[in-house]
Amino acid sequence: MLDALATLRDTAHTWHFGRTRMDTASTAREARSVRQPLERPVPLRQAAYDVIAEMIIAGELQPGEHLVEKDLAAQLGVSRQPVREALQRLHTEGWVDLRPALGAFVHVPTDDEADQLLATRTLLEAESARLAAKNATPEQIAHLWELQRAGEKALAEDDQEGLVKANATLHAHVATMSGNRVLAGLIAQVDRRVRWYYRPIARSRGAEAWDEHRALIEVIASRNGKKASDMMRRHTERTRESYHDRA
Known part of the structure; x- marks a missing residue:
């Protein structure tokens, strides 16, 4: 009987301790949830997309003009990869035409x-x-x-x-x-x-x-x-x- 009571006390203590830890963790999570989200820099592919799109709108890049990845990368001060990703998105959205074996060209709107x-x-x-x-x-x-x-x-x-x-x-x-x-x-x-x-x-x-x-x-x-x-x-x-x- 004494052993059973001791076991029960130990179980209750363990449950209470565990419950206290859960409550503490929950309070900590709630406290963390009110923090402001971290500021994240704009990905290079997004920045490249924005700049190239604005160059097209402003007429700096003319309809039908050939877009050379390495030249754009040098102009923007980035590697060719974000430029390539930006051109793919611009193609999807109708700003740029990708022609097999020829490369990318500013779209000519109809x-x-x-x-x-x-x-x-x-x-x-x-x-x-x-x-x-x-x-x-x-x-x-x-x-x-x-x-x-x-x-x-x-x-x-x-x-x-x-x-x-x-x-x-x-x-x-x-x-x-x-x-x-x-x-x-x-x-x-x-x-x-x-x-x-x-x-x-x-x-x-x-x-x-x-x-x-x-x-x-x-x-x-x-x-x-x-x-x-x-x-x-x-x-x-x-x-x-x-x-x-x-x-």
């Missing part, structure tokens, strides 16, 4: 490709303008006017890159104002392609585009969602038409 993307953009941005008119804060509208002034400044200075950037930033802000993160995310996904297509027509759209932006901001500020949607649809459709009418 009118049909551009039409499909710009048509999709119209649908997304018309809805974002409607929601922006409904949800906009005075501070957001004030920022829209700041972006409008930046665009008008680029227009006055005949700054093509400034026009492309200002146009993209203003449209992105309208998407943010919508309050719909899924919609804003979809618009962001097509933003790079839109900037690529917009660059050749930024000057020809010129004052007309920024007059349309000004009118759009006024309608958003008036809280007229339907009118803002209709105006954004007409605005983006004019850009689509201008792309097809380019020389």
Whole structure:
């Protein structure tokens, strides 16, 4: 009997000790869970992808141009491996064509490709303008006017890159104002392609585009969602038409 009691005491002590250790470990895990995640550097393949994509958008790499891995690697200051991985991803996403035995070339966009993307953009941005008119804060509208002034400044200075950037930033802000993160995310996904297509027509759209932006901001500020949607649809459709009418 005494042996049984001793065994029971030992078992209880062991269970209590084990339970205490489990509780302590659980508390420690909870304490660790509130730490901020570690900062991680962007992988070289991602950095190479971003830079090459922006070089294509900016026209530094022209449609149809041959992309030589070793030259790009030397230009970016990296080995050929991240450049090769970046080119594979750019090929998958339609920025680059990989030709057997010939190498990589900047994709030459077709009118049909551009039409499909710009048509999709119209649908997304018309809805974002409607929601922006409904949800906009005075501070957001004030920022829209700041972006409008930046665009008008680029227009006055005949700054093509400034026009492309200002146009993209203003449209992105309208998407943010919508309050719909899924919609804003979809618009962001097509933003790079839109900037690529917009660059050749930024000057020809010129004052007309920024007059349309000004009118759009006024309608958003008036809280007229339907009118803002209709105006954004007409605005983006004019850009689509201008792309097809380019020389």
